[in-house]
Amino acid sequence: DIVVGRFDSLISSQSMAVPNGTQRGVDGGGQPLAVVIPYFDTRLVGQTNPFSWASNLLTLTLHANFELSPGSNITIAGLSGTLTNSTGALPLQSNPSGHVAAIARWDRALGQLVVAVTSTISFRNGTLQLSFGLRNGPDAQPPPRTTLAAQIETGRVDAPVAAANLVSTGQSVLGVPSGSDPLRIVEAGFEMVWVGQSNPLVGASNQITMRARPAFDLPAASTLTLTNLTGTQNPDDTGIVVGSQPVGAFESLAIWMMSTGQLVLTVGSSGLARGLDHTAWVMLRNGATAQSGRAVAVHGWSEAGDYDAPLRTTSADSDAAVFMAGVDGGALPLMLFAPIFAQRSLGQSVPFAGMLTTITLTLQANCHLAAGSRLTLSGLTGAATPDSDSLPVTSRPSAAVATTGSWTNDSGQIVFTLAADVDGSDLPPCDDPAFRSLHICPASSFEVSFQLRNPAWDQQAPTVTLMGEAAPPSGTFFGPLASAACDAPVGELFGV
DSSP states (O other), rough: BBBOOOBBOOOOOOOOOOOOEEETEEETTTTOOOOOOOEEEEEEEEEEETTOEEEEEEEEEEEEESSOOOOOEEEEEOOOBBBBOEEEEEOOESOOOOBBBBBEETTTTTTTEEOOOOOOOOOGGGGGEEEEEEEEESBBOOOOOOEEEEOOOOSOOOOEEEEEEEEEOOOOOOTTTTTTTOOOBBOOOOOEEEEEEEBTTTSSSEEEEEEEEEESOOOOOOOEEEEOOOOOOOOEEEEEEEEEEEETOOOSEEEEEEEEEEEEEEEETTTTTTSSSSSEEEEEEEESSSSSOOOOOEEEEOOOSSEEEEEEEEOOOOOOTTTTTEEEEETTTOBOOOOOOEEEEESSSSSSTEEEEEOOOOOSSEEETTTTTEEEEOOOOOOOOOOOOEOOOOOTTSSSSSEEEETTTTTTTTEEEEESOEESSSSSTTTTTTHHHHHHHOSSSSSEEEEEEEEOOOOOOOOOOEEEEEEEEESOOOEEEEEOOOBBSSOOOOTO
């Protein structure tokens, strides 16, 4: 009403102009007393590594029904169980970039991260991603309850965005079910580790084999360390050759430390998958003295960036009851056995001067002798047989040795080679019919015979020694059988 005197003048009612469009990201938000409750309608979170002690990158994907103006902040809370010290400058990455500060305020005791908004964030064009790194704690834990809240800069009194639970992406990470849950932490390790060997004979080449089944995935560049492989002759080596199965499961070179018996393997580019067996092997040379099997353990590190995750130390299984090379327990890693000739009798057929005589060696080793093993008789001096690289040799069983040997007359030495595997021990696997079908397993001994011509003069029987070299299943170093004098038969021959 307008007062003009005795009678007021009326101004008719009219609709006010109301602004259309958005205000602070809210459609129609400029209309008087149009009110919405701000909230994040997308608040996904995931992590890259659930292993204890490891570096871990957490990523949030956010969307809201409002916009964040400069001076606002975003708060993530409940991030408990970390080793990252409190700081006002925790590095922060964002996508799209340029809307939040490059560092955030981190409080370890509260498990809280506060992110400062530096330019307007509108969610009309998509989501905002925030990524930051923390170091997982040492103890396994279920995922803590994590929340997301915000304060919207509006002037004298900021508008709060109530805390709401973050939602995990629920993915498996490094073979850990739901390993993307924020700060779900597990201990990395193995379901099974087995270590064995191919040859227990002292001084010989010996393939050490490890078979490992990880409890979770191990990424490329992770390392596995076998310990207590002591009793070898291999010097320290930063490039010992490694074989693996599947091919490429481990890198082709490893680090070897003789004094501590440590072998450090590096996981290949394909990584190791959880629940699957992965095999690696190296060739070592056994030490020169006998010893009991070694108790081998495996530990290591799972590659994780700045801070790798330690792998739980696991004692390796081994085949204690398995006979290897005819040696009881010979499959135990670096169980070393000194082979000897338990029987080594030497006789001849004719004792007369100038005559051909058949020399017969009857022998038995206390271990398995593989095809390719070499036996050397020395001291058969005085013979009149020219040197020969193909002196005829016979054996019983007939296939035990090669049909010729190498004879040197001056030294009275003959070298002959086993043509088949011969097990001279009284132990399994010669008790196994299947093994006997593929190997020569005499009940007590085997014989080797060859002919020499006696000297034209009288002489006393020389002292003859026998030594041997047991061929390894693989590798270049034979296992020495110590030199020992041969026993001579007792009694007369042709009245002599």
